[in-house]
Amino acid sequence: MINQRIPTQPEPRHLGRAARLLEAVLLGGPDTGLDTETCLAVAAALARLDDVHPPYPPRPHPAAPIAARDGIGQALRELTAAIAQARSAEEAIRVGLAARELHPQGHRP
Amino acid sequence: VTYRQELDSLGRHLAVLSATPHQMDGPEMDVASAGFTATAQLLRRVHYDLVGSGPGIPLLIASLERPVPLLGRLLRDLPDLPQTASPSELLSTPSAGVAGAHWCAVIRSATLAAHYWDTADPDTKPRAAAVHTEIAQIAALAEGLAAVGQDLEGHLRAAGREWDSARLRTANLTALGIVASTARRAALSRVAGDVTQAANPSPSGPVADIRPIPPQLVLTILRPSQLADGLRRLDSLLRSADHLTPPHLRLVTRAVATAASESGRSLHAAGHLTPATEVLQHARLLTDVVRSAGGVASIWPGDQRPLAQAQQLHLHLASIRRANTVLDPRDAWAVAQALPAVTAALQDTTSRMIITRVWVQRSTDSEPLWQPTRRGVETPAVLHRLITAADHADQLRAAVTLDVIRCGETAEGKWCRVGEQGRRPRPGQTTPTGRPTPSTDGPRTASPTRPGPKR
Numbered sequence: 001m002i003n004q005r006i007p008t009q010p011e012p013r014h015l016g017r018a019a020r021l022l023e024a025v026l027l028g029g030p031d032t033g034l035d036t037e038t039c040l041a042v043a044a045a046l047a048r049l050d051d052v053h054p055p056y057p058p059r060p061h062p063a064a065p066i067a068a069r070d071g072i073g074q075a076l077r078e079l080t081a082a083i084a085q086a087r088s089a090e091e092a093i094r095v096g097l098a099a100r101e102l103h104p105q106g107h108r109p
Numbered sequence: 110v111t112y113r114q115e116l117d118s119l120g121r122h123l124a125v126l127s128a129t130p131h132q133m134d135g136p137e138m139d140v141a142s143a144g145f146t147a148t149a150q151l152l153r154r155v156h157y158d159l160v161g162s163g164p165g166i167p168l169l170i171a172s173l174e175r176p177v178p179l180l181g182r183l184l185r186d187l188p189d190l191p192q193t194a195s196p197s198e199l200l201s202t203p204s205a206g207v208a209g210a211h212w213c214a215v216i217r218s219a220t221l222a223a224h225y226w227d228t229a230d231p232d233t234k235p236r237a238a239a240v241h242t243e244i245a246q247i248a249a250l251a252e253g254l255a256a257v258g259q260d261l262e263g264h265l266r267a268a269g270r271e272w273d274s275a276r277l278r279t280a281n282l283t284a285l286g287i288v289a290s291t292a293r294r295a296a297l298s299r300v301a302g303d304v305t306q307a308a309n310p311s312p313s314g315p316v317a318d319i320r321p322i323p324p325q326l327v328l329t330i331l332r333p334s335q336l337a338d339g340l341r342r343l344d345s346l347l348r349s350a351d352h353l354t355p356p357h358l359r360l361v362t363r364a365v366a367t368a369a370s371e372s373g374r375s376l377h378a379a380g381h382l383t384p385a386t387e388v389l390q391h392a393r394l395l396t397d398v399v400r401s402a403g404g405v406a407s408i409w410p411g412d413q414r415p416l417a418q419a420q421q422l423h424l425h426l427a428s429i430r431r432a433n434t435v436l437d438p439r440d441a442w443a444v445a446q447a448l449p450a451v452t453a454a455l456q457d458t459t460s461r462m463i464i465t466r467v468w469v470q471r472s473t474d475s476e477p478l479w480q481p482t483r484r485g486v487e488t489p490a491v492l493h494r495l496i497t498a499a500d501h502a503d504q505l506r507a508a509v510t511l512d513v514i515r516c517g518e519t520a521e522g523k524w525c526r527v528g529e530q531g532r533r534p535r536p537g538q539t540t541p542t543g544r545p546t547p548s549t550d551g552p553r554t555a556s557p558t559r560p561g562p563k564r
Contacts, residue, residue: 086117088246089117089119089121090250092121093124093253096125097124099127100256
């Protein structure tokens, strides 16, 4: 409903690329290195990226799956760039927490 | 640089810290603890200003229906981690790791954002719908702080610092992350009612930036009873000053030390020996600051207003000394009560100058000769002296705000209550020591305690 009322605006470039990469990773399977744990982590990160404000227009669906390791690595680089270009503290934190989800081994020693 | 820019910078560095796993050694954990505490203090302050204290919120699942007040409760529960040094000292020590560099930036941004928030014109602070957007920013930062706080807790535990680790664990950072996320969504859903603002945020951020308060006037001091007001205005002018140069710091501190010395002399003459000892000790510590203010310079011109206010104080105190008189005990008491806040303002402003790298100091063993006061360069001695004086200011504050003091070292050991706007004790009223107060011949030098300046 909100998307019908509120006009969308262009998604930040790095954010869009990272989201497309993660969606492409999710299209894969065991042959692309997508195990259950990685799948859950990527889905969590994608959910955080989709939790956007203001809303962005729908992204084109990725054509083919990509290898999980490569896709996550590229997405992390895009997210790091997105943090640097964030337009507000809220956006930077949201992107940072999405990138955090992509480290299933955790951050704690 | 403005509040909004510092808040965005804080968000970016917290985001990087939360996004990437980092290794931390002992000194970096000290820096991280200081950064965590500075950010928590900033978020607490802004949330309180926007939302207020709110009703007592129990920590129940049902409280999530009111996530914004609950966020305030959880922010208040965050611990102030013990710090081995002041933020400016920590920023001056070398930090080799990536995490240490980001935490240093967090300290800097949180300190400056808190300064800009505190000194902002209240009329420019967020109101109406803008409050929800600001709350969303604060909630997002709290969410990021909860994430990096969990990492820090793990690092502290791994390093064997169980006490600090336990304090973070009991703060329930997981709950803070969940509540902050819920509060952010709730705040944004309120903002979404304003279609224009939600869909077209300005490039610099969705909320207009706050502006500093208009310049305050320097108080002219004509009578001794105005000295305390002059000191309180000096406190305010120091905190709102854009820049303070080391020569100005020396002159301002000299005026404050002179005021302390005169106040101590008067209190001593009036028989208030314990407060007089503390005030005179404070004057000596401020004199140490004056002596150690050399070897540092500023790359920006200083704000003239604190210096002008200090000159007003100095002129009046010099006239008292020339006349070889002492302050009235009431005025001396008021001056003593105003001193701790001014010393704290001097230390905070000096720390801010060092954090913002406005000051350069003379280096004897390396080139170039003058270097910014930054990492790898020794912290200026004047800051160490100011920290010592600020530590003593807490002791002084306690000594001059006691509502019962011993008045006079007479043989009878008479006592007098001086609190409650100077009301004399009723005859027969007992003191904390159990001695009855004299009924008729109480000391006449008792001065009323006045509430300290609001910080």
